[in-house]
Amino acid sequence: MNTLPDIKKQFSEWYQEVIYSAEFADHSPVRGSFVIRPYGYSLWEHIRDTLDKKIKATGTQNAAFPLFIPESFLKREAEHVEGFAPELAVVTHAGGKELEEPLVVRPTSETIIHYMFARWINSWRDLPLKINQWANVVRWEMRPRAFLRTTEFFWQEGHTAHETHQEAWEFTQRMLAEYVDLAENYLAIPVIAGTKSEQEKFPGAEKTLTFEGVMQDGKALQMGTSHLLSQSFAHSFEIKFQDRSGTLAYPYLTSWGATTRLVGAVVMVHGDQKGLVLPPKIAPIQLVIIPIFKSGESKDVVLNAVQKIENTLAATGIRVKIDLDDNKTPGAKFWHWELKGVPLRLELGPRDIAQNKAIVADRLGLAKEAVSIDELSTYVVQHLELIQKTMFDRAKERRQSQWHKAEKLKVFGPELVEHNGIYQTGWCQRPECEKELKQYQAATRCLLNEKTFATCFNCDLPSITDVIVAKSY
Amino acid sequence: MNTLPDIKKQFSEWYQEVIYSAEFADHSPVRGSFVIRPYGYSLWEHIRDTLDKKIKATGTQNAAFPLFIPESFLKREAEHVEGFAPELAVVTHAGGKELEEPLVVRPTSETIIHYMFARWINSWRDLPLKINQWANVVRWEMRPRAFLRTTEFFWQEGHTAHETHQEAWEFTQRMLAEYVDLAENYLAIPVIAGTKSEQEKFPGAEKTLTFEGVMQDGKALQMGTSHLLSQSFAHSFEIKFQDRSGTLAYPYLTSWGATTRLVGAVVMVHGDQKGLVLPPKIAPIQLVIIPIFKSGESKDVVLNAVQKIENTLAATGIRVKIDLDDNKTPGAKFWHWELKGVPLRLELGPRDIAQNKAIVADRLGLAKEAVSIDELSTYVVQHLELIQKTMFDRAKERRQSQWHKAEKLKVFGPELVEHNGIYQTGWCQRPECEKELKQYQAATRCLLNEKTFATCFNCDLPSITDVIVAKSY
Structure with missing residues (x-):
């Protein structure tokens, strides 16, 4: 009776079909947006409740900020607006009139939250300030796929402010560790954790940490990120506080988020020819x-x-x-x-x-x-x-079999194009070498904290650290 | 140290001030939208979790539908679009281009949910279908007040489809009863439950049930509503099913919602000169x-x-x-x-x-x-x-002291203008008499299921049932 497309040969068709026939999601009449049906939503509720407990355990509190952001706010942080401008949905009319200033439907909330931080933070006694928001965000999507790339999606976005660079950096790492725990011990998905390259990091951040899952077709999926924003946004939004010595200082900021994409990851890592396979800890029905x-x-x-x-x-x-x-x-x-x-x-x-x-x-x-x-x-x-x-062990074995170490792009590139897979290699960290990956439909996924290779995958300069290279969703 | 405005003389100023100084909410840079701060949001989380359990216990399942609705959808139900048109926020540009069809930011989701219902309902075996959504909605607000009237607000909206009118009507009443239980046994707010007049009912509904709280200043607050939509939306969205006899039929629909306004109700019913007073069952800190x-x-x-x-x-x-x-x-x-x-x-x-x-x-x-x-x-x-x-008893006593029975508007009208209060009176149910309330800044709040008065508050025609008349938020 099973009519799902072949999971080995037509993974992408299998994914679409299983999502719809298992009633996780449905098409909607709004391009790029999907309906999350009760069964899929229940899985999301279990993931959300698990993560919410972890977030609260770090002393972070939930709050709610406006859906709409004045267009001028996004322009205050130059890299930020450049990163998001092409994806924005804009409200120009409301209450029967044209608005004086258009409102952007939030693609992320750094700008409006930092505006509020500037009102709330005055002294070092107000720090650390740790806020989280469960919200819908909108990024106009040209190639939508349910849960993976959708115009509207659900997520949590955490935003914190700290006295010192060190404390902010430790919290950035702490939240990545919480995400990795969620992925491995609840979703049963072994992940690769590392640092995004300069090209791939969040617009406006000093450093972006990521955790990447390996799907059954050998492509990587970015499952969530944790950013050390440092002081750039604090300067743009004039967040200042009196420090312990009595002088005015800018706090160090972080932000971190995980989305309904996690549902897609669970489907793509664990599913089989018969359909979905859900990890007991988050399964709506056990x-x-x-x-x-x-x-x-x-x-x-x-x-x-x-x-x-x-x-x-x-x-x-x-x-x-x-x-x-x-x-x-x-x-x-x-x-x-x-x-x-x-x-x-x-x-x-x-x-x-x-x-x-x-x-x-x-x-x-x-x-x-x-x-x-x-x-x-x-x-x-x-x-x-x-x-x-067993689900975690099987996923880990599969990831191992798809994770290759290789020295030179010219050798492993054609292999990657044809069979996908995750390639660990060396890199000089220059953007010009990173760009060479495009011709193989691949990109850097993250830098690792280890060094196995002497030289870059593309040139003969010394490798700084290992890097993960793969196709991705 | 307490600097709150006098709660007896300046209730409105007291409300504004207590909301901000107790850190329930803050102004935002977006007109009509507010930030819900962690302390206020935690109260909302307790209310939400309590209501969510009650909703799930009725066999209703949570799901998620798009934030954006094609403009043409709203026009399918004539009364519906007329009711909401002046309050809409419209996205005209997205992804760097002007959209072919503008998208409305949902003011409520009947239209898009019924569009999906038409895809999901084929046979009587698919009924009843009971879906709920926790979501943000947008209705452009000219006179915003935190929690009470805001451009963006949070709510749950339940939407169900039933085989018979009887079953739909029973479910409409069931959900009102759940809301009343939430208000009285968790928020400690005694309410007046009844039916909205034809003028005040939900645009497109056959009947709207409401539960109204009485605030300390003697004004009524609509705390939530449950609508028997009957078949009008089913016709507009062509929701059809094969009934038990094998013929095609239209299902009977309901919808029901309660919002973050409940937070405002808790503040206005229980607060005192020292500030907030929170009911233990939903207090963030007990x-x-x-x-x-x-x-x-x-x-x-x-x-x-x-x-x-x-x-x-x-x-x-x-x-x-x-x-x-x-x-x-x-x-x-x-x-x-x-x-x-x-x-x-x-x-x-x-x-x-x-x-x-x-x-x-x-x-x-x-x-x-x-x-x-x-x-x-x-x-x-x-x-x-x-x-x-004790909080419930005190609120009930206060409500009793503010709830008057009176025969003729000309007599109680001037009293109502000056001192507020809730007036129970008779009504012929003609709109022309209802309109007379405007000159006293009042309106009908709900029809009761009892008959105390022989004639209408305004004319000499017989009263059909008692009606509650008051000023409102």
């Missing part, structure tokens, strides 16, 4: 129960039994759903919930009840076994942990 | 600890003791904060947390520790007593419940 019966009498017995099991498992904190659709065969239900990537499936029929057992199968194909109904909770909790761990 | 010490030695002892108390209370699920600011006197701290409306304050000094006691005072002035440190958790839990109940 276990689906399929009651199996024929006659009316056995139906009542089975429905009573599955209801009891649901109550027991739900009381243990497991997210359970019973599929009661009487318009579908059990086989059609198996297929449906495999497509939707539910980690565990429990089948229960009259014969199982007679033996006080239920059949439990997992989405990874690790096991399908009869489990005593009395021991179900323990089994399910342990098995969900095993699935979570 | 108890603040003020350590009291002089010498360096007693400081360590006191700080150790308050840390232990914080841990114990937090483990009971109480939201606690220790005020460690060493730049403020205890007196200044008392004043600060009273302004911020924290329900309970705990003071602890060396002498208290010696007696194994702490001083606990509540924001309502009910009690200030020495409580054994061993019994703190029990005392605090009980006292928070008492405060919650």
Whole structure:
């Protein structure tokens, strides 16, 4: 019954199709914007709630800033406006009139948040100031793809101000570490963490840290970034404070964000020919129960039994759903919930009840076994942990097999064009060598904190650190 | 130290000032939009999470729909576009080009959600469809006031589709009941629930239910609405389904929403001359600890003791904060947390520790007593419940004293103009009588399900049901 395109040969078509048929998202009548359907939104809620707890644990507080930003604000930081100008959506009319100054729909909120920071920060006692916002942002997208590149997307954007460069830099690294933990220990996605090149960093930042996932087709996906903005925005928005010695100083700023793109990453790292495969920790449904019966009498017995099991498992904190659709065969239900990537499936029929057992199968194909109904909770909790761990291990193995070390672009470039993959190589860090990657449809993804190669992938100058080179989304 | 305007004589100025000085909100550089600061946003998060649980318990699922709506969509439902046209913000340029069709920033999402409903609903098996969205919406506001009337605001908008008129009407009522429960049992605000008049109902709806709070100045505040949309939007967006008899039918729709205005209601119903007073169930901080010490030695002892108390209370699920600011006197701290409306304050000094006691005072002035440190958790839990109940009772008493029954507008109208207040009266339900209220700066707030008066407040025709008349925000 499965009609998904071949995941190995048509990865991009497979992705589109699985997103729609598993009801994660749908097209909308607004170009570049998508509807996130309840099942996809529930996954996002679990990711969001997990990240929100981590953010709050750093002493950062949530707040809300306006959707609209005066056009002049974006122009205050020269690199910033240059970076975002081509992607802006602009409100020119409102309340039945033409506006005196057009309003930009926020592509990110540094400018308006820093304007407010200047009002709130007066003394070193006001620092560090750590603010986060969960919001929708808009960047006009010419080649939209659900979750990966969309005109409107959802994210959190954190913005902090610190007394010293050192403290700001440590916080930039701290937030990257929180993201990496989210990716690896909740989304089950091993990532490559590093520093963006000067070309690829955030417009206006001193330094951008990134964490990149490796998708099944061997392309990299930037999953989120943490920026040391340093003092450039503080100067543009005149954020000043009286420091401990009583003199006026500019604070050091950071900003960091992760988006609904994480949903796309989960799909592209874990999915298979049957559909989605969702990590238990963030899966909207962790276990689906399929009651199996024929006659009316056995139906009542089975429905009573599955209801009891649901109550027991739900009381243990497991997210359970019973599929009661009487318009579908059990086989059609198996297929449906495999497509939707539910980690565990429990089948229960009259014969199982007679033996006080239920059949439990997992989405990874690790096991399908009869489990005593009395021991179900323990089994399910342990098995969900095993699935979570196995998913991470499998993704890590796959990443390893796609991660190559190679010296010279001329040698590995043609390989990269044809088969994708992640290439670790040396680089002199000059933009002219970086530009050579374009002809292979690739770019630098991040600089690593290690040095394996003596010379640059393109020229004969010494390599400064290793760099990751790949195609990307 | 308190410099708030007189709450009895200058209620409007008091509101503005308390919102800003308690750091609930701040002005923004975008006209009509405000910044919700962390303390105000945390209150909103507690309200939102409470309501979100209630919504999910009705079987409604969260999803996300685009911020932008094609201008032509709004025009499909004639009354709808007429109602919203003057308030729209319009994106005319994006991605560096003029758009072929302008995009409206959503003032509400019926049109785009119903467009999607038409794609998703085919059979009676797809019904009921119950979707909710937490989102920002924009309605251009000429007289903005933080939380009450803002160009951009946050809300949830629920949208459902049902097989029958009866089921849709029952769900419309169910959601109103959920809102009333939220208001009364969490926000501690007694409300008046009823039906909007034909003039005041949602543009395009068959019927609008509302719940109205009574503010301390005797004005009404519409706190949220639940609409029976019936079939008008289903026709406009061609939502059709095969019913149980196999014929094509149009579903019956509902929509319902509550906004960040609820934060303003909490401020205006409970605040006093000292500042905010927050209901314990939704207060960001339920108890603040003020350590009291002089010498360096007693400081360590006191700080150790308050840390232990914080841990114990937090483990009971109480939201606690220790005020460690060493730049403020205890007196200044008392004043600060009273302004911020924290329900309970705990003071602890060396002498208290010696007696194994702490001083606990509540924001309502009910009690200030020495409580054994061993019994703190029990005392605090009980006292928070008492405060919650007392706040509701006090608000109800106040509402009662402001709620008058009166027969003829000519008699009560001048009273209403001068002293505000809520007037319950009779009404023939003709718009020409309703219009007469304008000269008294009042309007109908809702029709009640009772009949006390023989004739209309304005003419001599029979009254159909009682109606609530008041000034409003």
